[in-house]
Amino acid sequence: MCIAHHNPSVQVTADHRIEIKQNEVPELKPGEVLIHPRVTGICGSDIHLWKHGQIGDLKVLDNLVLGHEAAGEIIGVGDEVKNVAIGDRVAIEPGIPCNACFLCRQGDYNLCQDVKFIGMYPHAGSMQRYLVHDARYVYKLPDNMTYAQGALVEPVSVGYHGVERANLILGHGVMIAGAGPIGLVTLLLVKAAGCTPIVITDLSEGRLAFAKKLVPDVITYKIDPKLSPQENGAQIRKIFGDTELEAPSRILECTGVETSIITCAYVVRRSGLLMIIGVGKDTFNNFPFMQLSFAEIDLKFSNRYHDTWPTVINMISNGIINVDDLVTHRFELEKADEAIALASDPRKGSIKVLIEDMQSKL
Template sequence: MTIAHDLPNPSLQTNPEHTLELREQPIELPGPDEVLLRIRATGICGSDVHYWKHGQIGELKVRGNCILGHEAAGEVIELGSEVKNFEIGDRVAIEPQDACGKCFLCIQGDYNLCQEVDFLSVYPCHGTIQRYRVIKAKNLFKLPDNMTYEEGALCEPLSVAYHGIERAQLELGRGAMICGAGPIGLATLALANACGAAPLVISDLSADRLEFAKKLVPRVQTYQIDLKKSAEENAAGIRKLFGPREEDAPPKVLECTGTENSIITGAYVVRRSGTLMVIGVGRDIINNFPFMHLSFGEVDVKFINRYHQSWPAVIRLISDGIVDVKSFVSHRFPLEKAVEAITLSSDPTQSSIKVIIEDK
């Protein structure tokens, strides 16, 4: 089956001048190992906002027009000549990274660390906030009948949390602290709950987000960060929620904001011999990092870079009802209103959790 490749294909694009524009994009023909998708749902990520407003994340810079979006799911509408494991009409979630498959990192299974990776929405690789997008078949995963396109799109942020949980090695009945109640923090909370980590505490600046976290996982304790206090003072308040003794402090702290103050707070919350897992994406350089405090406590400081081999697992978690990602969605917009969608997502006064762009 083939489609007319002159159909309208609106896309949300940014550029080095930090402007947003909804503009037509040519529809590509799928190569032998590719499929053409009708993108049905894309979630807006904080990185999309960052590329628009700041033009880069670390070494990754917007050097020309680039279509945003990478949290996506869609419908197979055209097959490449060598694609055998998909059919027209299949509903799929997209893993948005395409690694080289040849370097030592890919060979050892850490393809998320490949330096030649093409990642959707990272210039020059166009993203998914468009109607039609060609994707390698190997990066697609069929959705069960009981999952929506929206849930398929949310496999991506859940995969970020999954990789963080995996590397932090949470344990049943052992405490965990989550810094930040944004989409990644909430996904991390949901997975930490599923892992049986106990007790659980989550922090944020926003009382509304903490209230949402409490609805998501009723047993979690919440702590509202007070910016008038130092990181050490906030950390002391958080530790009290775990108990009065030093050994009550959490052995695992999962930092999901990437902000300097939050990372430092987490560094003072984690107990000696514990793990500080930095999941959030922040600035190139973090100042005032309590190096010797962590050194004296033999605290392992770990990081993640996206994810690998997580889509089958997170699809099962969603389809089996272990994690409810539908509740994360606070706003929905049609593709034609993508500019409004990302503008709302970037405005902290709107109290959005996850904004989804739909194309029904």
């Protein structure tokens, strides 16, 4: 099957340009499927790869097809594939682990150091008309789910993995730091988990207003950059109450920003848990070591996800969470450069920007 002649794709170059150009499609191997990605969400990492050319040690050394938040249609099936068939609508889990290392064997395949993650160099992502992927990491969508909802399974999975690791307690107060896309999906999940009260913080009044529209009973707090983390932390604590017992036992930090993490350390109650979901700098200079140590606050981290697709699909399909309102903009594949530019501009007020390709299949 030769379709290389018409496979438009969105590529970032090593010199930080976005190009829409044709991309070759590899031949199907046993165990693989050919997918027509119908919807791909733009992630902050896509923008980071464009503007900075790397995330940590992951560098863009040549043209790279972006995209990893995706859902699409199966249009080709390799030998030995039994879980899906041509015509199936699927959500795509973007990471393909080695399935051989001790991390994979113990179930923590999100930590596999040999993972092939689409949209990260050198593995082509989903912002193209045709994508070849390992059949073990695609999941059928129920008839009542849209492709857009299928694409949102990926960012929801990021929040879900952090929420799962945080061991939330029914009826306990929770603070969420950051009202970006991951903070907002985390808000939906925390609400579904029965935590109360829920406070979400951000620097942006617009994003806090969006959070309030998403979950009307959430309490918003606009971080005051003129105040120290300790002072902002004290103000947030007052929202929960005056006693140590009333302070939130769980904090979900979704920005990765140093000052935000420090603020969280002064909000979480003694013997509580601070879960860091956000991605930040390589090192911090002002880590509040003794604040966490004296209070025996557990500090945990979350990296991507594992075994979340079936659960998140069930939650969306069965109405436990409603992700539709997260989508603020939609663009055709051929206008993806405009979509990425918009998503990168905080003045535009976007939350989740989708790239859609509804062209008829091959």
